[in-house]
Amino acid sequence: MQEKSTRTPNADRRAMMRKKLMDAARSLFVEKGFAATSTPEIVKSAQVTRGALYHHFEDKEDLFRAVVVAEAKELRQAIEVATKGMIDDPLGTGSKGYFEAMSIQGRAQLLLIDGPAVLGIQEMDQIDAGGGRAALRTGLATANSDLSDEELEAVTKVLSAGYDRAALAIAQGEAAKPYEQAMAALVRATIS
Amino acid sequence: MQEKSTRTPNADRRAMMRKKLMDAARSLFVEKGFAATSTPEIVKSAQVTRGALYHHFEDKEDLFRAVVVAEAKELRQAIEVATKGMIDDPLGTGSKGYFEAMSIQGRAQLLLIDGPAVLGIQEMDQIDAGGGRAALRTGLATANSDLSDEELEAVTKVLSAGYDRAALAIAQGEAAKPYEQAMAALVRATIS
DNA sequence: CTTGCATGCATACAGCCTGTATGTTTATGA
DNA sequence: TCATAAACATACAGGCTGTATGCATGCAAG
Numbered sequence: 247m248q249e250k251s252t253r254t255p256n257a258d259r260r261a262m263m264r265k266k267l268m269d270a271a272r273s274l275f276v277e278k279g280f281a282a283t284s285t286p287e288i289v290k291s292a293q294v295t296r297g298a299l300y301h302h303f304e305d306k307e308d309l310f311r312a313v314v315v316a317e318a319k320e321l322r323q324a325i326e327v328a329t330k331g332m333i334d335d336p337l338g339t340g341s342k343g344y345f346e347a348m349s350i351q352g353r354a355q356l357l358l359i360d361g362p363a364v365l366g367i368q369e370m371d372q373i374d375a376g377g378g379r380a381a382l383r384t385g386l387a388t389a390n391s392d393l394s395d396e397e398l399e400a401v402t403k404v405l406s407a408g409y410d411r412a413a414l415a416i417a418q419g420e421a422a423k424p425y426e427q428a429m430a431a432l433v434r435a436t437i438s
Numbered sequence: 439m440q441e442k443s444t445r446t447p448n449a450d451r452r453a454m455m456r457k458k459l460m461d462a463a464r465s466l467f468v469e470k471g472f473a474a475t476s477t478p479e480i481v482k483s484a485q486v487t488r489g490a491l492y493h494h495f496e497d498k499e500d501l502f503r504a505v506v507v508a509e510a511k512e513l514r515q516a517i518e519v520a521t522k523g524m525i526d527d528p529l530g531t532g533s534k535g536y537f538e539a540m541s542i543q544g545r546a547q548l549l550l551i552d553g554p555a556v557l558g559i560q561e562m563d564q565i566d567a568g569g570g571r572a573a574l575r576t577g578l579a580t581a582n583s584d585l586s587d588e589e590l591e592a593v594t595k596v597l598s599a600g601y602d603r604a605a606l607a608i609a610q611g612e613a614a615k616p617y618e619q620a621m622a623a624l625v626r627a628t629i630s
Numbered sequence: 631c632t633t634g635c636a637t638g639c640a641t642a643c644a645g646c647c648t649g650t651a652t653g654t655t656t657a658t659g660a
Numbered sequence: 661t662c663a664t665a666a667a668c669a670t671a672c673a674g675g676c677t678g679t680a681t682g683c684a685t686g687c688a689a690g
Binding site for chain 2: 279280281359360362363364367394396397399400401403404405406407408410411412414415418421424425427428429431432435436
Binding site for chain 1: 666667668669670
């Protein structure tokens, strides 16, 4: 019998290793923040060596970027599932979906606090592209046509910031209902 | 004649040294971010040694905290001056004052991006206490009495986040007017 | 005024972290 | 099967942080 029959294709090894590193890194980034998390810690938690990390990622920031991008993707998918087929009241449904999706442990911290600080606002905006903000904009645009592009963009950003702040507060343990009501009222006021 | 007549009281030396360090640190923190700014860089820019830095501040984070606290204080004072005696339309005046005060180079980055990431949301909330948010809350409360405390708090935070996001966009070079209009509309909708 | 002490500041050092260079193993495909 | 490339591990150089130590300067009591 063959002892060493553990032949693993490169594609699989790559995917598994990246996942191991990103999972370990996510936990530590959420727990201690980006700066306070060292690469020795990460690889120890992932039970690999720093060689693996620097083979798959350019540097620590690049690993953080990968974690954030994956998180944003999961967020988009969760919202998409929650609002699937909801043609009536897309804004209300999207809101609830967003709050639920953002209640995942550490997600708000990663996407709203550490992400902008480490990667910059510009890149975070780009990573979030197609996320909740785009849906919000189209929702506002269809419900309220008499807004210039500039105004629509401004209102969208500002309301989106409100959603983010609400999600952050909820993630920190505050009650969700007042924030849901507040955002609903603001959106209603905007489109009417 | 006395050569070494440069006798400086300790209180003055302390104040001057702290200012020199905080000014140099502020520039570099704004330019490169907290993590990417090293203490050797800071003291070189301030033309002192690391000994002085670690004599006056516990560590790099403590220096950052001092910079942020001073920035928040200046912001409060600027808003206070702008809204002094404006009893009619305090919300509108406060809004304009806030946007102007937040347009100071690097202020939005320090208070809205790096601050929360380095010091945490909790501490930043505390540092901002008595800032624009408090004024906004009282403004909303007087104009709209039929809100529970919980709802008032939520609406305040969410609108305040909108103001912050708007200030950030303006600080990054976007036109101010659409944001002023957007926030004005939201506030108007909230209090009526 | 001077003398003991506290404060302000500079220098030196230890430990850690990051990123790279180099070496070794494992898969690929010809 | 064999050459090559990819995956991963180890070793190293440089820089940074925070602390310990030493000197200078202001302070306050006598």
